[in-house]
Amino acid sequence: MAHTIRARLSGAIVTLFIASVAVFVILRMLPADPARLILGPLASAAALQHERAVLGLNQPLYVQYVDYVVGFVHGNWGFDYGTGAPVLKEVVTRLPASLELGFYAMLFAVIGALAGAVASVGARSRVVDSVCRAVAFVGLGSPPFWIGLMALVLFAEYLHVLPGPVGRLGVGVSAPPATTHFYTWDALIAGQWGTFANAMEHILLPALTLGLAPFGYLFRLLRHSLREVSDEDFLLVCQGKGLTRWQALMRHGVPNALLPALTALGLLVAQLVAGSVLVEAVFNWPGVGQLVVNSVLAREYGVVEAFVILSALAFIAVNLIVDSLYVVIDPRLRRPSVI
Amino acid sequence: MRVVTTGEVARDPAHAEAVLVVKELTVEYGEGVGAVVAVKDVNMTIGRGEKRGVVGESGSGKTSLARAIPGLLGRSGRVVGGSIVVASTDLRALSERASAQVRRTAVSVVFQDPLNALDPVRSIYSQVAEAIRLRRPGGRHLRRPRMRSAIGALLEECEIADVARVMKQYPHELSGGMRQRVAIGMAIAGDATLIIADEPTTALDVVTQSEILHMLDRVVSQRSAALLFITHNLAVVSEFCDTVSVMYGGRIVEEGSCRDVVRQPVHPYSRGLIGAIPTIAGGRRELVGIPGDPPSLSDLERGCRFEPRCYLGHGVQVCCAQVPGLDDVPAMGSSRSVRCHLIDRSSGGGLGPAAA
Ligand SMILES: Nc1ncnc2c1ncn2[C@@H]1O[C@H](COP(=O)(O)OP(=O)(O)OP(=O)(O)O)[C@@H](O)[C@H]1O
Ligand code: SF4
Ligand SMILES: [Mg+2]
Numbered sequence: 103m104a105h106t107i108r109a110r111l112s113g114a115i116v117t118l119f120i121a122s123v124a125v126f127v128i129l130r131m132l133p134a135d136p137a138r139l140i141l142g143p144l145a146s147a148a149a150l151q152h153e154r155a156v157l158g159l160n161q162p163l164y165v166q167y168v169d170y171v172v173g174f175v176h177g178n179w180g181f182d183y184g185t186g187a188p189v190l191k192e193v194v195t196r197l198p199a200s201l202e203l204g205f206y207a208m209l210f211a212v213i214g215a216l217a218g219a220v221a222s223v224g225a226r227s228r229v230v231d232s233v234c235r236a237v238a239f240v241g242l243g244s245p246p247f248w249i250g251l252m253a254l255v256l257f258a259e260y261l262h263v264l265p266g267p268v269g270r271l272g273v274g275v276s277a278p279p280a281t282t283h284f285y286t287w288d289a290l291i292a293g294q295w296g297t298f299a300n301a302m303e304h305i306l307l308p309a310l311t312l313g314l315a316p317f318g319y320l321f322r323l324l325r326h327s328l329r330e331v332s333d334e335d336f337l338l339v340c341q342g343k344g345l346t347r348w349q350a351l352m353r354h355g356v357p358n359a360l361l362p363a364l365t366a367l368g369l370l371v372a373q374l375v376a377g378s379v380l381v382e383a384v385f386n387w388p389g390v391g392q393l394v395v396n397s398v399l400a401r402e403y404g405v406v407e408a409f410v411i412l413s414a415l416a417f418i419a420v421n422l423i424v425d426s427l428y429v430v431i432d433p434r435l436r437r438p439s440v441i
Numbered sequence: 442m443r444v445v446t447t448g449e450v451a452r453d454p455a456h457a458e459a460v461l462v463v464k465e466l467t468v469e470y471g472e473g474v475g476a477v478v479a480v481k482d483v484n485m486t487i488g489r490g491e492k493r494g495v496v497g498e499s500g501s502g503k504t505s506l507a508r509a510i511p512g513l514l515g516r517s518g519r520v521v522g523g524s525i526v527v528a529s530t531d532l533r534a535l536s537e538r539a540s541a542q543v544r545r546t547a548v549s550v551v552f553q554d555p556l557n558a559l560d561p562v563r564s565i566y567s568q569v570a571e572a573i574r575l576r577r578p579g580g581r582h583l584r585r586p587r588m589r590s591a592i593g594a595l596l597e598e599c600e601i602a603d604v605a606r607v608m609k610q611y612p613h614e615l616s617g618g619m620r621q622r623v624a625i626g627m628a629i630a631g632d633a634t635l636i637i638a639d640e641p642t643t644a645l646d647v648v649t650q651s652e653i654l655h656m657l658d659r660v661v662s663q664r665s666a667a668l669l670f671i672t673h674n675l676a677v678v679s680e681f682c683d684t685v686s687v688m689y690g691g692r693i694v695e696e697g698s699c700r701d702v703v704r705q706p707v708h709p710y711s712r713g714l715i716g717a718i719p720t721i722a723g724g725r726r727e728l729v730g731i732p733g734d735p736p737s738l739s740d741l742e743r744g745c746r747f748e749p750r751c752y753l754g755h756g757v758q759v760c761c762a763q764v765p766g767l768d769d770v771p772a773m774g775s776s777r778s779v780r781c782h783l784i785d786r787s788s789g790g791g792l793g794p795a796a797a
Binding site for chain 1: 508511544549550554560561564575576627630
């Protein structure tokens, strides 16, 4: 056990190190001068020189890296060059919007994939199977921002059934009292049905867009493992006991088929984080992803670095949670086997 | 259509009631040109208290027959013809719900491979409890303490020691023999009168094997159930069963009372299977190899499937051209029937050149 923990921890540290070094080096190879960005096009050479010294840009790269890491651990993630606001604060205020979007995207991916897999394997529905496979193909094969644009053109521009890319709420709708910072949940808690409907309307398209790739991945995985499980003898034994085919599949097949999907959870979260950057930009969603896009365009180091490191942390955390969940769910990992 | 009668059983009025009547059963896997006919026109009647053995080499369709009866062929297989009547109910006419009801009350199945027979993520308690809830009248209302004692009694009946511990365990923590006992426990949880056991002991060691056979024997005679016992171990059949059907290439090729068939097989395939050399004890005979491979079941059936390997009929015109029927051999007593063109039915099976 101690061995496992040590292996996990060192793996996590290596992941973090590689991610942070990579983003640090890449950003510093870009032909942009932060001092120039901060001081503007009219600044004198002397002022630029001074600003570089203040920022530590004259130091060797590894010193800058160490300074950065020390600062990061202390919550000092740098400043947004444009607004002068601390990156940490900026990220924290934007995080709920991203988390809410990610939550609904994941919800759609998991429920959609499970329902699709059960219908196509369990109920042997050819129609559902073909539709889900086509959607999965599109979701995995096309960039999410393109799907988002197409969805906007279709539903907002052409059909006028959903709002355009205006953020989390319509114009003139004020945010519900903040409890969870998820507008949909907060509106429900406050009993503001109109706000709830409005928030739902606004999150629908971005969440579906963001969830499409994870849906495709999960659907393929679940479909495959459900097919394998439904040929297992134990499902037939359960039917032999007197369960119908459907009951046996739901009670014994699905839990067994879900186990391999659990492993993919870390990957799905990574997919969500990566997808969120451009999807948020397309839908004008005021989350961390949009901040990242703006920062990249403005050549701001701090935000991008923080984003990459935070994503790596999220990935590590999800994988740790999945590993511990496995032990809880799968008895085969709890105690050593006899055979 | 002839109904197969089984000599000893038919003579005993107490056993006359037929529990299972299978007629012209045909089972296929796959579709189109790749389709495999695993069972072809099988007729079988098993009466109360009768223990019927089914023997045949690997791929002869034994498992397919065993699984087709309760409707458990899985995704790729299906029954394409014939009828299956269990306890006077025609299973093929039933909906999925109704046939699940029949499986609950009237049929029990034990599968070939105990290692895959249990749900890997559920405890033994929960799986056996599910069987009791489904199969016992009133089992659905058993609360925990009474359920525990019901499960305990059932597992003890299956000769499992340390029942309390086993209940808490998961399948991967049990040996193959233990898992098979649990599987049998779930199968006999109700009071089904048709028990289908598909090579229940093949994967197990000899001691466990004989314990499990004794247990099955006890259950069958207690409820005077009908047993369909599948194996490729002839020694087991000759000790354990009343009647036997020999399968080859998806068809029954010989059938009769167990003692007679083992002592004096008539069909060339059975003779090869059972071996022509009697042991000193007279009863048991060794399984010997038959040269050649099992037939490809996807080919169109022209003539006798055994023809390419048959010492008697290889190259003989009628064997190549006509599918032989499963007909009685009056000289061997009323119960014997054989699927072969060349045996002489009037003179005790007219044992051919290889006869001992
Ligand atoms: N799921 C399946 N899909 C396709 N073909 C199958 C399937 N199961 C069995 N078959 C084919 O059906 C034929 C009969 O198989 P079956 O398992 O009934 O034989 P068996 O007599 O039980 O053999 P064994 O002694 O090896 O258990 C074989 O040719 C086999 O290849
Ligand atoms: S019918 Fe011909 S080939 Fe077939 S078993 Fe009899 S003798 Fe052999
Ligand atoms: Mg078999």
